[in-house]
Amino acid sequence: MELRIERITAEYDSTIYSRLSELDKLCVGADGWSEESFRSECAKENGIVIGGFIGDKLTALVSGYTAEGEADITSVAVNPEYRRKGFAYQLIGVFESILPENTESIFLEVRESNFSAIGLYEKLGFEKLSVRKNFYVNPRENAVVMQKRLIDIT
Numbered sequence: 757m758e759l760r761i762e763r764i765t766a767e768y769d770s771t772i773y774s775r776l777s778e779l780d781k782l783c784v785g786a787d788g789w790s791e792e793s794f795r796s797e798c799a800k801e802n803g804i805v806i807g808g809f810i811g812d813k814l815t816a817l818v819s820g821y822t823a824e825g826e827a828d829i830t831s832v833a834v835n836p837e838y839r840r841k842g843f844a845y846q847l848i849g850v851f852e853s854i855l856p857e858n859t860e861s862i863f864l865e866v867r868e869s870n871f872s873a874i875g876l877y878e879k880l881g882f883e884k885l886s887v888r889k890n891f892y893v894n895p896r897e898n899a900v901v902m903q904k905r906l907i908d909i910t
């Protein structure tokens with residue numbers, strides 16, 4: 757089963773935005789991003805959206821952006837039928853590889869109870885930085901803020 761990984765840019769077939777939104781909502785429920793949010797993220801100069809495809813089927817996504825020497829991952833989702841195959845790991849690796857050279861750290865937030873995602877991020881070299889109380893709603897939950905340093909500035 758070969759995963760094809762592509763950066764989604766504004767030139768991409770416009771049906772991709774509803775497919776990204778569908779996958780995100782399938783994986784994270786109502787908090788998932790809308791078609792419009794993905795469209796604007798892909799159009800931003802500092803936005804990075806990456807899709808993982810099996811044939812024509814979108815099976816995985818990671819989205820984020822860069823700003824002033826930092827990067828943020830805003831969404832990671834893998835279709836439940838394709839989990840535990842290293843897809844999220846590979847996509848985040850590609851995300852990291854296309855960041856500007858001066859990027860010092862990648863940050864993200866994750867629900868405190870999301871052990872599979874926390875395990876994924878730790879395997880990728882992220883460390884827990886802090887906790888944001890009641891950051892999430894429906895259900896209300898703390899967020900763990902995680903950071904991966906790319907440049908050692910100490």
Ligand SMILES: CC(C)(COP(=O)(O)OP(=O)(O)OC[C@H]1O[C@@H](n2cnc3c(N)ncnc32)[C@H](O)[C@@H]1OP(=O)(O)O)[C@@H](O)C(=O)NCCC(=O)NCCS
Pocket residue numbers: 783784831832833834835838839840841842843844845846865866867870871872873875876877879
């Ligand atoms: C979290 C998620 C993106 C992981 O995607 P995935 O493609 O299955 O992850 P990978 O196969 O790349 O896993 C890489 C590592 O992450 C960890 N991991 C992933 N899923 C795990 C699970 N269910 N339990 C424990 N560890 C897990 C493991 O360390 C794994 O390495 P291993 O398989 O060698 O043990 C996926 O489960 C998902 O879409 N969840 C719902 C959406 C979500 O929670 N997104 C993150 C929001 S912050």
